């Protein structure tokens with residue numbers, strides 16, 4: 313049964329367990345039929361109360377920092393991978409305790425930590441991030457191949473042989489992409505790095521594979537992955553974040569005030585776009601609000617805005633079948649990936665709580681935030 317929002321408080325991030333399982337089943341099929349491994353990118357989704365479910369399907373996690381690696385190690389278990397543009401002398405020992413795969417961003421970073429890793433008793437398989445100089449991502453903010461990028465080495469920088477001790481290659485150039493964008497990307501990877509793929513034991517294809525989006529050509533993806541794996545006799549890893557949590561939950565909110573502002577109804581909600589849905593402003597994109605439509609010129613438009621002082625703390629103009637009233641509930645859709653991981657306490661605003669709508673149709677509150685959560689990060 314769908315969520316009964318009357319049982320969910322406001323403001324609250326609420327994950328629908330059944331939808332998460334549905335996504336994981338798609339991923340399980342890809343893993344089984346293509347013979348690859350999928351791990352969860354914690355940067356995109358790290359609601360660890362869901363890890364017992366995710367663990368039934370995925371092989372581990374990937375971290376972009378020491379803290380994410382620790383979270384993956386402590387709460388998920390299984391494989392922990394890491395990739396960061398730079399590692400630190402005072403963190404590497406701890407990172408090595410958590411990880412079994414580490415990707416380095418440059419030959420210099422690898423040289424810096426190589427001896428430590430090779431001397432360690434624990435086997436850690438290392439990779440280098442490559443820049444295939446091909447990305448179809450149109451927004452520079454999300455394009456790792458943009459001119460002047462710091463992310464990964466180009467083919468002419470790495471040369472004919474994998475650096476001594478390096479066993480894997482890693483690229484990440486996609487963003488909410490389909491399998492055809494991956495196919496074209498793989499052509500660029502093969503053209504520039506094909507000789508190294510023959511030498512490598514594994515290839516990590518990063519994230520950005522939106523295989524759980526309706527209409528994604530799963531058959532095509534499976535074919536691509538299988539062919540590549542067989543051609544180079546190489547293990548393939550994918551590390552999506554978005555695709556795991558895609559369309560699996562909501563942010564509930566309440567209308568606190570409506571201000572008639574020069575022909576627009578400016579709505580004040582009990583959430584903040586800037587603090588709780590920052591990608592709506594960063595990317596930017598306009599989220600789907602259940603029951604709302606695009607505002608049409610000449611009809612009442614409601615500008616959904618947040619609690620902070622930032623003038624731009626709003627998501628855009630919407631229309632509703634019935635006039636909005638103070639106290640109405642508004643539900644933002646698809647609010648699981650890159651939301652909770654990015655929220656802030658800007659202005660000291662109340663942080664939405666976090667809950668799960670369970671498969672047995674009950675709501676479970678997982679976490680409520682307090683003044684201490686706000687205060688503790690300030691000094």
Ligand SMILES: Cc1ncc(COP(=O)(O)O)c(C=O)c1O
Pocket residue numbers: 353355356395484486487488518519520521551552553554555
């Ligand atoms: C190296 C790397 N891996 C994985 C991901 C996860 O990507 P997505 O959440 O788009 O699947 C990202 C996202 O930025 C990334 O930079």
